[in-house]
Amino acid sequence: MxxxxxxxxxxxxxxxxxxxxxxxxxxxxxxxxxxxxxxxxxxxxxxxxxxxxxxxxxxxxxxxxxxxxxxxxxxxxxxxxxxxxxxxxEKKSRFQIVIGVAEGDVHDLGKNIVAAVLEASGYCVHDMGRNIPNEVFLEKLESTKADVLALSTMMSTPLDNMAELIRMVRKMFPQTAIIVGGAPFDVTLAHQIGADGYAENAIAVPEETKRALSCITAGEQAVASKGLT
Amino acid sequence: MKIVDTIKKLKQGEVPPLGTIPDSVLDFAAGASSLRGRFQSLTSLERVLTAVRHKEPDRVPVTAILGGGARQVSGISFPDHSLNADKTAQAFLDGWRFVGGDLVILMLDLSLEAADFGQKIEYPDNSTPYPDYDHPLIKDVDDYDRISSFDPLKSPRMSEFVRLCRIVVKEVGLKSIITGFVFGPLGVLSMMRGAERLFKDCVLYPKKVIKACEVITGVLIEYVQAQCDTGVPAVAIDTLFASKNGLPKKLWEEIEGPFAGEISRAIKDKGLIVGVHNCGHDLYFDSQIRFMEPELISFAHLPDDCKNRKELKQKYGEQVSLLGYVATPLLVHGTPTEVMDECRRQIDDLAPGGGYILGPGCEYPPNIPLTNAIAMIKAAEKYG
Missing domain, CATH: 1.10.1240.10 (Methionine synthase domain)
Structure with a gap:
C-alpha cells in the first residue's frame, strides 16, 4: 500500500x-x-x-x-x-471556545457532537461537560480568555439561569461571543436571551460560530487571519 | 364488552374501554356528536372521541400537556410532583381546572421507569428529575445482560404512577379524557446508559441492546396493563428514538419497533386507545404506525417524509389522529397573541375533517408562566 x-x-x-x-x-x-x-x-x-x-x-x-x-x-x-x-x-493563534451544558441539565449528546465538529474545524475547544454552574463557566472564560462561549440545554428549566450567565459574561467578558443551542431555542429566543448566535444543529455550528465571532472581533478579516476552515 | 357493561361503566363515571365497542357503534356516536356539535357545545369527552373517530366536533379539542407546569398552580415542589401520587394528582387536577383543556396527559419525568430498574436519579428542587449520569446503571456493554425483571406494582415510582392514574380518573370522571404514559424500552435504556453510549451500542452491540429491551418490555407491559386497569381510556407510548434525533429508521425498526408493538398490543388487548408521543425531529410516522398502530400521534416536528403540515394531513390524516404541535420556543418567548396566531394557522391546516387535537409539541415548559397554556385553550375556543 x-x-x-x-x-x-x-x-x-x-x-x-x-x-x-x-x-x-x-x-x-x-x-x-x-x-x-x-x-x-x-x-x-x-x-x-x-x-x-x-x-x-x-x-x-x-x-x-x-x-x-x-x-x-x-x-x-x-x-x-x-x-x-x-x-x-506552538499553535496559540487558534480561537478558544468554552463549551458546556448549562446547570440543571445533563443532556450532553448534542453538545458533544458540536464540540467535536468545532474541534475538527480548527478551534481550540475546552469542553466543560454537563450541568455546569455559572461560576465554573466564568472561571474558565477568565483562565482561557476564550473567544467564544457555546452554551447548550435540551430543557426549558435552565433558561433563566442561562440568561443570568449571559448577562454576567456580557459584563465581564465583552469580547467573548456567545452562541446557544438546544431544543428550547430558536433564533428569536437566542437573541432575546442575549446570545450572538444560535446553532440549530452540528451542521450549522461552524458557520454560525464564524458569524458570531465576526460580530464581536474586528470582522471577517480577523476570522480569516486565524486560518479557520 | 356488552352494551350493559358499557352503560354500567358510564354510570360509574368511567370511560368504557373503547376498543371493546364495535367500530360501527363508535362511528355512529361520533357522527351524532358531530351533528349535535353544530348546534350545541359538546363535553370534552364527546369532543375528543368525535375527533379521534375523524369527525369534526363542535370545535377542535385541546390540551396544554401540563406536566411539571401544573405544579405552579398548587405550589408543589418538583420532587413531590415526581414522587408523591397524592400531590402529583393535586397538581394535575389543579392545573387542568385552572388552565382548562379536553385531555389530561399524565406525563411525568422520563426517568420514572429507569429509577425502578435501579438507576440513581437526581431530584432537584427547581427542575425536572434526571439520571445521575456520573453513575449510570449500565457502565459497559456487559451490564445490559444484568438488567433484571421485577413487579412494577411493587416498585416505588411505577406503583405511584399507577396510583396517580387511579386518583385522577376518579376525580375527573367523564369530564375529560385521561391518558397514561410509558417511556419505550430504548428510552428507559438511555436513562440508564446515556443516549450517546446507547446509540453507539445499538450499532456495535445490537444483540446486547435487544436482549435488555426484551427484559424491560416485559416489565413495561405489566406496567401499562396496570395503568389500563385504573380506568384511563388511553395510554401513550413515548418512542423518541424513532426519529432523526435517535436511530436511523431501519435500526429503530430492528431494535425497538417490535417491542413497542408488544406494548401497544398489551394496551389494545385491554380495549384502550394507544397514543404515541415523539418530540423528535423528522420522526418516523410510517414505522411507528406500522409497529404500534396507534390511534393518535403527539408530535413536535414534521415527520421525515412530509415537507409541510398540509402534506402531513394528506398523508397520515386518515390513518391517525394528530396532536400538536405548537413549538416549545414559541411558548417560551411568544406573546399570547403570537401563540394564538400560530394555533389558528395549525387549526386551519390540520383540523378539517376531524382527527386533530391542538396542543404543544411536548410537555408545556414547566417553569414558564401559564399564560401561553391558556392562550392555546383560548385559541381552540376562538378558532377551533
Missing part, C-alpha cells in the same frame, strides 16, 4: 463505524513517515465527510458519534506523536 492509500484508509476508517478499523489504520500510519499535519488532515477530512453525510441524510446520529470517536482516537494518537504534539503547542 502506498502512502496516499494509507492516509485515504485512515480517512475512510473514520466513516467505518468500526473502532478496530481506525486502530488498524493508525497502526499502519505509525509504520510510515507521515507528518502530524498529514494525519490530522486525513482525520479532519473523514469527520467533515461524516458531517456532510449527516447533512445529506446519508449518516445518522450514531454514525456521526462513531465517526467522532474515531476522529478522537486519531487525535489522541497524535498526542503521542512527538514532533506533531510539540508543534501543536
Amino acid at each position: 502506498n502512502m496516499t492509500d494509507i492516509l485515504a484508509g485512515l480517512e475512510q476508517s473514520v466513516l467505518s463505524n468500526n473502532p478496530e478499523e481506525t486502530a488498524r489504520a493508525l497502526q499502519a500510519v505509525k509504520s510510515k513517515e507521515y507528518s502530524g499535519d498529514d494525519i490530522l488532515n486525513a482525520l479532519t477530512r473523514g469527520i467533515e465527510k461524516a458531517r456532510q453525510g449527516f447533512k445529506q441524510d446519508k449518516y445518522s446520529i450514531p454514525d456521526l458519534l462513531l465517526a467522532i470517536d474515531a476522529y478522537r482516537m486519531g487525535v489522541n494518537f497524535l498526542k503521542n506523536y512527538p514532533p506533531f504534539s510539540d508543534a501543536q503547542k
Whole structure:
C-alpha cells in the first residue's frame, strides 16, 4: 500500500463505524513517515465527510458519534506523536471556545457532537461537560480568555439561569461571543436571551460560530487571519 | 364488552374501554356528536372521541400537556410532583381546572421507569428529575445482560404512577379524557446508559441492546396493563428514538419497533386507545404506525417524509389522529397573541375533517408562566 492509500484508509476508517478499523489504520500510519499535519488532515477530512453525510441524510446520529470517536482516537494518537504534539503547542493563534451544558441539565449528546465538529474545524475547544454552574463557566472564560462561549440545554428549566450567565459574561467578558443551542431555542429566543448566535444543529455550528465571532472581533478579516476552515 | 357493561361503566363515571365497542357503534356516536356539535357545545369527552373517530366536533379539542407546569398552580415542589401520587394528582387536577383543556396527559419525568430498574436519579428542587449520569446503571456493554425483571406494582415510582392514574380518573370522571404514559424500552435504556453510549451500542452491540429491551418490555407491559386497569381510556407510548434525533429508521425498526408493538398490543388487548408521543425531529410516522398502530400521534416536528403540515394531513390524516404541535420556543418567548396566531394557522391546516387535537409539541415548559397554556385553550375556543 502506498502512502496516499494509507492516509485515504485512515480517512475512510473514520466513516467505518468500526473502532478496530481506525486502530488498524493508525497502526499502519505509525509504520510510515507521515507528518502530524498529514494525519490530522486525513482525520479532519473523514469527520467533515461524516458531517456532510449527516447533512445529506446519508449518516445518522450514531454514525456521526462513531465517526467522532474515531476522529478522537486519531487525535489522541497524535498526542503521542512527538514532533506533531510539540508543534501543536506552538499553535496559540487558534480561537478558544468554552463549551458546556448549562446547570440543571445533563443532556450532553448534542453538545458533544458540536464540540467535536468545532474541534475538527480548527478551534481550540475546552469542553466543560454537563450541568455546569455559572461560576465554573466564568472561571474558565477568565483562565482561557476564550473567544467564544457555546452554551447548550435540551430543557426549558435552565433558561433563566442561562440568561443570568449571559448577562454576567456580557459584563465581564465583552469580547467573548456567545452562541446557544438546544431544543428550547430558536433564533428569536437566542437573541432575546442575549446570545450572538444560535446553532440549530452540528451542521450549522461552524458557520454560525464564524458569524458570531465576526460580530464581536474586528470582522471577517480577523476570522480569516486565524486560518479557520 | 356488552352494551350493559358499557352503560354500567358510564354510570360509574368511567370511560368504557373503547376498543371493546364495535367500530360501527363508535362511528355512529361520533357522527351524532358531530351533528349535535353544530348546534350545541359538546363535553370534552364527546369532543375528543368525535375527533379521534375523524369527525369534526363542535370545535377542535385541546390540551396544554401540563406536566411539571401544573405544579405552579398548587405550589408543589418538583420532587413531590415526581414522587408523591397524592400531590402529583393535586397538581394535575389543579392545573387542568385552572388552565382548562379536553385531555389530561399524565406525563411525568422520563426517568420514572429507569429509577425502578435501579438507576440513581437526581431530584432537584427547581427542575425536572434526571439520571445521575456520573453513575449510570449500565457502565459497559456487559451490564445490559444484568438488567433484571421485577413487579412494577411493587416498585416505588411505577406503583405511584399507577396510583396517580387511579386518583385522577376518579376525580375527573367523564369530564375529560385521561391518558397514561410509558417511556419505550430504548428510552428507559438511555436513562440508564446515556443516549450517546446507547446509540453507539445499538450499532456495535445490537444483540446486547435487544436482549435488555426484551427484559424491560416485559416489565413495561405489566406496567401499562396496570395503568389500563385504573380506568384511563388511553395510554401513550413515548418512542423518541424513532426519529432523526435517535436511530436511523431501519435500526429503530430492528431494535425497538417490535417491542413497542408488544406494548401497544398489551394496551389494545385491554380495549384502550394507544397514543404515541415523539418530540423528535423528522420522526418516523410510517414505522411507528406500522409497529404500534396507534390511534393518535403527539408530535413536535414534521415527520421525515412530509415537507409541510398540509402534506402531513394528506398523508397520515386518515390513518391517525394528530396532536400538536405548537413549538416549545414559541411558548417560551411568544406573546399570547403570537401563540394564538400560530394555533389558528395549525387549526386551519390540520383540523378539517376531524382527527386533530391542538396542543404543544411536548410537555408545556414547566417553569414558564401559564399564560401561553391558556392562550392555546383560548385559541381552540376562538378558532377551533
